Amino acid sequence: MNEIKEKIINKTDLHFLRYCQGQYGINRGVYNTIEQWFYNKKVYNIESRRQYILDFLKHVFGENEGSGKFGREGLISNLQHFWVSVPEHKNKH
Numbered sequence: 001m002n003e004i005k006e007k008i009i010n011k012t013d014l015h016f017l018r019y020c021q022g023q024y025g026i027n028r029g030v031y032n033t034i035e036q037w038f039y040n041k042k043v044y045n046i047e048s049r050r051q052y053i054l055d056f057l058k059h060v061f062g063e064n065e066g067s068g069k070f071g072r073e074g075l076i077s078n079l080q081h082f083w084v085s086v087p088e089h090k091n092k093h
Helices: 003-009 013-024 028-040 046-061 074-085
Strands: none
Touching: 003 013, 003 046, 013 028, 013 046, 028 046, 028 074, 046 074
């Protein structure tokens, strides 16, 4: 994990949320849904869960700032597609 991501992941909940809002345009409700979804997938470790959140948002929006919109497929569908596209997910948490 690079140093910048490591610093972001270890910030307070509020700072991490604000980073996600600023970088990807998501609101608190979307963030909470994403975090709960990964928690329900048994990603209990907060650092691992935050890494998944960043990886997911990067997967959806790329390197550019995001719009916070998830299009026709919707948030949950995007999460499901992301989850199956990451074969090592079982080893990350």
